[in-house]
Amino acid sequence: MRFVIVALACLAVGAVDPDQEYINKFLEQYPKVDPVPQLEEYATAARYDALYLGESLDAAREKLSNDTGGLAWGFSYRMMSLNDMYRATGDVKYLEANLKCIRAALAVTDDKIGKKLWTGTVVPAWGSDKYADRGRAVFAVHTGIITVPMFEFLILAKKDAAFLEALGDEFERIRAQATAALDVHDRQWRDGPGVGEGHYVGLDQEEVCENKPLPGNRLSAMGWALWRSWQVAGNATHRDRALAIGRYIKHRLTLAPDGAYYWPYWLPIEPVTERKPREAISGEDSSHAGLTAALPFALAADGEVFTEEDMVRFAKTVTQGIARLGNGILLSRITGATDLKPGYTGYATNWLPTAKYDPGVREAIMPFYLNYVKAPGPKVLAQLLRFVKETRGENK
Secondary structure, eight states: OHHHHHHHHHHHHHOOOHHHHHHHHHHHHSOOOSSOOOHHHHSOHHHHHHHHSTHHHHHHHTTOOOTTSHIIIIIHHHHHHHHHHHHHHOOTHHHHHHHHHHHHHHTTSHHHHTOOOTTSOOOSSOEESSSOTTSOEEOHHHHHHHHHHHHHHHHHHTTOHHHHHHHTTHHHHHHHHHHHHHHTTGGGEEEOSSTTOEEEBBOSSOGGGBTSBOOHHHHHHHHHHHHHHHHHHOOHHHHHHHHHHHHHHHTTOEEOTTSOEEOOSSOOSSOOOSOOOGGGSOOOBHHHHHHHTHHHHHHHHTTSSSOHHHHHHHHHIIIIIITTTOTTOOOSBTTOOOOSOGGGGOOGGGGGGGGGTOHHHHHHHHHHHHHHOSSOOHHHHHHHHHHHHHHHTOOO
16 A cells, blocks of 8 residues: 555656656747847848748749649738738738739639549639648638638728729739639528527548538638638628638537637537537637637627627636637647647737737737747738737838
8 A cells, every 4th residue: 555655746746747748849949039130120021021022922933833732821821921911011012922823823723624523523713732642622711711812802902093094904813713603602601500600511522521510610711711702802702601601600619717719729519509618619729729719800800790798708718718828928729738739839919809898818929939949930020010010000
């Protein structure tokens, strides 16, 4: 008996705290930056231009392909960053650069390059060979995040009379081609199950998704694109579907006792009606979750579906979950669980819209970049610069 007690005591002494173990892994992946820069020198237009315009952007447009998801998960973010740089600076050169990117992306839809899906069909969207065992498939999440920056580009173009005039008929060609890509997924649309709700199901993609509601991040990407399409051209069907997806997502978020929203990668089939502590939820990874939140944030900004109270709850997702350890250390699950590698933190800047409702979000996210990310990517750098400008009231 005494041996057992001693053995247990030794195990207790040698036990590793899960938080500390995660912190150790985090610091291995993100070594501390020294010296720590000031935000004003970290996020500048000059730095963005030096790193991500010119030859860098020209190279990114060459041999553009979504065969392995690169256009969706990489190049689309370059397009988003150019839109944000225009918002932050008002310099039309970023719209001009993005126009070249959009042309390049629209030139490699499957119908343009002559590639068939595994079903034998050819679509005016961007298929990928990487994700479905059955073969090449077109994914709603890819279509969504590729077309969002196209529609947002058109929204910005409408605000600049000279640029819009120079764009001429190409405005409508871009809109029509981006819309055609969204329409590829019409056969996946399902109304319901609740009143005013709607969602897309998986068809001819990964078998695990077949005829099931798509995960929240995939639904949000499409809803985000649909909402921007509505804002460009008044497509009422796209408006109604975006709002329906917004309601579908909102009804499946769990409000925890700490006041935050949490949810899993696969949203529940039925609406959530009871509170649960975050520890009882297998939280979505922070990277995908930032995309799941994109449609709610876009709708909230326009006073639709998601309220100020909802945005406060999303802010608490950051402060109580993702950033609960403090000191710029971010967790890879929105619930603050430590079971995923630190690399799943994703684009923490996606959560900055909630800083308007809770300054603690800024205090959580900024130290991550300043202390641990020496060279931010284009999307992050542009989002940071836009956020700084907006907080000072300087942006366009």
